[in-house]
Amino acid sequence: MQSTSIKSLLNNKPLQQEVTVNGWVRTFRSNRFIALNDGSTLNNVQCVVNFEDFEEGLLKQIHTGAALKVRGTLVESQGRGQEVEIIVGNIEVLGTADPETYPIQPKKHSLEFLREKAHLRVRTNTFSAIMRVRSALAFAIHQYFRNNGFFYFHAPIITGSDAEGAGEMFKVTTLDMKHPPLTEDGEVDHKADFFGKETNLTVSGQLEAEAYAMALGKVYTFGPTFRAENSNTTRHLAEFWMIEPEMAFYDLDANMDLAEDFIKEVIGYVLEHCQEDLAFLEKRLIEEEKAKPQAERSPMPLLEKLKFVTQNNFKRVTYTEAMDILKNSKPNKKKKFQFPITDWGMDLQSEHERYLVEKHFKCPVILFDYPAKIKAFYMRLNEDGKTVRAMDILFPGIGEIVGGSQREERLDVLKQKMEALEIDEKELWWYLDLRKFGTAAHSGFGLGFERLVLFATGMGNIRDVIPFPRTPQNAEF
Incomplete structure (x- = not known):
């Protein structure tokens, strides 16, 4: 008999029918009640065992973590806590789990402990909920772009360019690190390497996506990116996923x-399709917040925060206007900001961005026209010569979540900016070609996928919203 997912079983409730389910044991109480979960839903199905119908040796193999195949009749539950249950007719133990060594026991575990068991933590309610929401967000992203005429573009993971200009990249090489070939000047001879030049893991697919947007019109990337930044904060990963659309003639x-339409659409999708998981994550967040000082708590409950984004128009404010607001704000005047607002041209911190969203405008905010000196070389220079056509989207509780710009399409201006930043034209000759052959206004933005999942789930650490986090001194699993 073909097995049924537990989610389908609990939704459809085919009472008095024989059903077959597979799953992992969450609990086995009184040698009678098995709580079984297969990952399709947050909820378990209760399987009721008549002790006399089964060999004692079989029942002794059933512990938390064991994999079972259960066949029986679905009936209305006689107990509290569930509407239906399975009266078990047959059990097959597919895989046992030693109760002495299986680490995910039915009790509260710290997030730190579970990070050390990342291969098993998804069997907990918290992480199964997070990963279902993550999956739904990924689907919604692809669906949005397909429905809006975009083509999915696969940017290269190995690159010879640094799109961000940060220089914090992972090197890719086949050279012998103990005895690398050297040039006459004693430098490593990268011409002898696999690609004949120095290469790295990409920090962004944007530059390559621009090339394809200038032929296909609208493209997007959605893939892994890497940054060798020695940071152990709750907001940084060495390996993460980026969504980067690029649009010609925008x-x-x-x-x-x-960007506003996109982000409202994908968050709206999980609000509609992940209600059970979001309700669980909201309840979990409320319990976690009780132990925090008032100042560190989230500005609003999870569901309210998500609806805050989908139900409000985003306020658009120039960087200069935002600086005036922040400079004259009470927190700045009373020296409550950790980073006081001083001169025009400084980079805004998360506390400033959150003040604008949560306290001043009370809606999501898009800041635009940033000082050129704090933004990347490829952003279009404004007529004032001081600012660029950049924009950041700011959210409650997290600050910046999207960064983008209109790209510099003028060859002469782009070359001047590259020269000022000492970016070698030979390294990006093909990027300059795009400005020689059929140049036109074009734009795009980047959204760190894990930042979006962090926001949507209410989790506090980015390491908890990616299956196997990669951070400094940590590449386990």
């Missing part, structure tokens, strides 16, 4: 329109 206003 100016900054059109870019902001698309």
Whole structure:
């Protein structure tokens, strides 16, 4: 008999029918009640065992973590806590779990402990809920772009360029590290390497996506990116996923329109399709917040925070206007900001961004027209010569979640900016070609997928929203 997912079983409730389910044991109480979960839903199905119907040796193999195949009749539950249950007719133990060594026992575990068991932590309610929401967000992203005429573009993971100009990249090489070939000047001879030049793992697929947007019109990347930043904060990973759409013939206003519509759509999707998991995560967050000082608590409950994004128009404010607001704000005047607002041109911190969203405007905010000196070389220079057509989207509780810009399409201006930043034209000759052959206004933005999952689930550490986090001194699993 073909097995049924537990989610389908609990949704459809085929009472008095024989059903077959597979799953892992969450608990086995009184040698009678098995709570079985197969990952399709947060909820378990209760399987009721008549002790006399089974050999004692079989029942002794059933412990938390064991994999079972259960066949029986679905009936209305006689107990509290569930609407239906399975009266078990047959049990097959597919895989045992030693109760002395199986680490995911039915009790509260710390997130730190579970990170050390990342291969098993998804069997807990918290992490199964997070990963179902993550999966739904990924689907919603692809669906949105497909419905809006975008083509999915696979950017290279190995690259010879540094799109961000940060220089914090992982090197890719086949050279013998103990005895690398050297040039006459005593430097490592990268011409002898596999690609004949120095290469790295990509920090962004944007530059390559621009090339394809200038032929296909609208493209997007959604893939892994890497940054060798020695940071152990709750917001940084060495390996993460990026969503980066690029659109030909889009100016900054059109870019902001698309970004707002996109983010509302994908968050709206999980609000509609992940209600059970979001309700569980909200309840978990409320319990976690009770132990925190008032100042460190989330500005609003999880579901309210998500609806805050989908139900509000995003306020658009220039960087200069935002600086005036922040400079004259009570927290700044009373020196409550950790980073006081001083001169025009400084980079805004998360506390400033959150003040604008949560306290001043009380809605999501898009800041635009940033100082050129704090933004990347590829962003279009404004007529004032001081600012660029950049934009960041700011959310409650997290600050910046999206960063984008109108790209510099003028060859002469782009070359001047690259020269000022000492970026070698020979390394990006093909990128300059895009400005020589059929150049046009074009724009795009980047969204760190894990930042989005962090926001959607209410988790506090980015290591808890990716299956196997990669951080400094940690590449386990």
